Amino acid sequence: MRKLIIAALLLLSPTVLLANAEGPALQSSNIDLHDQASLQRxxxxxxxxxxxxxxxxxxxxxxxxxxxxxxxxxxxxxLLFGDAKPGALMENAMRADDQLKWFGVVVPDLTLVTRWRSPDWVYTYLKSFYVDSTRPYGVNNLMFPLVAMPHGLSNLQGVQEPVFDHHQAGATPVVVGVKLVKEGLLSPKEYDNMVRDITAFLTYAGEPIQLERQRLGVYVLLFLGFLFILAYLMKKEYWKDIH
Ligand code: HEC
Known part of the structure; x- marks a missing residue:
């Protein structure tokens, strides 16, 4: 009975629901926020x-x-273009009405993108553009169907074509994957590394204090360890005559 209840609770838990949600599989970004060279790149x-x-x-x-x-x-x-000052925010000069005219949407700010999506999502997204002549910029994205973003890194990555699932019933075959048909200036491995660096940087930008917090955390743990020893010695001292 207990097993049954646990199984029922697990089934209802949001993680399971999310995991079952439809969508292509995410690739692991494997970012390392302690790799400063990767963040700089x-x-x-x-x-x-x-x-x-x-x-x-x-x-x-x-x-x-x-x-x-x-x-x-x-x-x-x-990193600084034009007359941008070192203390300035990382904004750009594109006006919202121009963005609407060019892309049909207002281009999203990316400071928090790895938090509302996830690092793995951003990594996979940047690897999932494929040619689609029906789209205004000639590309679509497996992770973001009908995306309005042109593939700015296509000369580096190369050309990817969609992989269709012809087994499913229905008039239009579903895109289930992408495959590289023409290499760009970078090899697939070099492109992966580049996209990993961008994802790592965006993950840092989403929570800059993360690095500092982990560093401080070590000191806090060391301090607590020291305090524990002190408290233990004190306890021994206080109780030594009572036993
Ligand atoms: C020419 C303009 C342009 C460039 C350059 C560009 N993007 Fe985009 N990007 C867009 C637009 C427009 C969207 C919104 C897509 C939509 O809503 O359909 C977008 C969406 C995104 C999203 C999805 C955000 C969401 O809604 O979750 C991510 C992630 C992203 N871009 C990352 C990047 C990265 C990383 C680069 C640099 C390698 C980049 N973009 C370069 C125009 C651009």
């Missing part, structure tokens, strides 16, 4: 390939530089 790629359209409106350049160990000269040479 991610920041550079983001500024070069994404910031033109997507802002990071809760992030300041100098905060990023400080957290990721980027010195002022490198910051100015590699």
């Amino acid at each position: 991610g920041a550079k790629y983001f500024v070069n390939y994404c910031l033109g359209c997507h802002s990071l409106q809760y992030m300041r350049y100098n905060r990023l530089a400080k957290d990721l160990g980027i010195d002022e000269v490198t910051l100015r040479e590699n």
